[in-house]
Amino acid sequence: MFDSITKSVYLRVSSSFDSNIGYLDCGEHKVLIDSGTGMFTEKLEQDLQGLGVSLDAITDIVLTHSHIDHVGGVIPLLKEGNPKIHAHKADADMINSGNMSPTLSETFGSRIPQFEIEGVLEDADVIDFGDLKVKVLHTPGHSAGSICLHLEEQGLIFTGDTMFSGSSFGRVDLPGGNARELVDSLKKLSEIDFQIALPGHMSPVIGNARSSAKSSYEQAKNWFRV
Ligand SMILES: [Zn+2]
Ligand SMILES: [Zn+2]
Numbered sequence: 001m002f003d004s005i006t007k008s009v010y011l012r013v014s015s016s017f018d019s020n021i022g023y024l025d026c027g028e029h030k031v032l033i034d035s036g037t038g039m040f041t042e043k044l045e046q047d048l049q050g051l052g053v054s055l056d057a058i059t060d061i062v063l064t065h066s067h068i069d070h071v072g073g074v075i076p077l078l079k080e081g082n083p084k085i086h087a088h089k090a091d092a093d094m095i096n097s098g099n100m101s102p103t104l105s106e107t108f109g110s111r112i113p114q115f116e117i118e119g120v121l122e123d124a125d126v127i128d129f130g131d132l133k134v135k136v137l138h139t140p141g142h143s144a145g146s147i148c149l150h151l152e153e154q155g156l157i158f159t160g161d162t163m164f165s166g167s168s169f170g171r172v173d174l175p176g177g178n179a180r181e182l183v184d185s186l187k188k189l190s191e192i193d194f195q196i197a198l199p200g201h202m203s204p205v206i207g208n209a210r211s212s213a214k215s216s217y218e219q220a221k222n223w224f225r226v
Pocket of ligand 1: 067070
């Protein structure tokens with residue numbers, strides 16, 4: 001089920017190995033933030049139908065990073081329709097050249113076919129979806145191509161696997177992870193005035209998300225001693 005967060009922003013909190021999935025209703029643009037593993041696409045379809053949207057109506061998918069629990073769903077969605085895929089350059093350049101290692105699919109014992117990332121993103125880019133503008137914050141640490149997506153007018157950030165609720169934060173022990181970079185990325189988030197954090201896993205932070213980011217930053221700094 002998608003929960004309504006603001007007028008045009010929804011979040012589907014996952015109860016499986018899937019990542020959480022965001023949905024932005026921007027009129028002409030119908031945007032998913034991350035796509036889950038792709039193992040539960042029928043359920044995703046039902047949940048989107050609850051919002052009056054069909055899978056083939058999705059125009060864009062923005063990936064917070066390329067781990068398989070976030071990108072696997074791109075494959076079935078590309079079969080249903082023709083969404084434009086967006087991801088940070090660090091992941092996009094590799095995937096576009098046929099190197100699927102940023103997905104970690106082999107680490108998790110599966111294979112993911114190559115797909116094309118047309119929207120190659122860099123820090124501070126603003127994706128214009130008409131009704132909503134999405135600013136890209138490059139936040140490496142959990143992975144090299146991790147980004148957070150800032151909806152400045154809504155005071156809302158999709159934090160991917162960088163920041164979680166309850167002072168928590170993403171792991172750095174997977175290939176491409178880096179503790180120093182994660183701490184710096186959490187610091188960057190803690191310096192932004194925002195109210196709502198929609199993470200890639202577990203529950204969102206509704207209200208005073210900046211102070212939650214600050215405590216994730218403090219916890220990570222102590223934990224990694226960097
Ligand atoms: Zn994840
Ligand atoms: Zn991840």
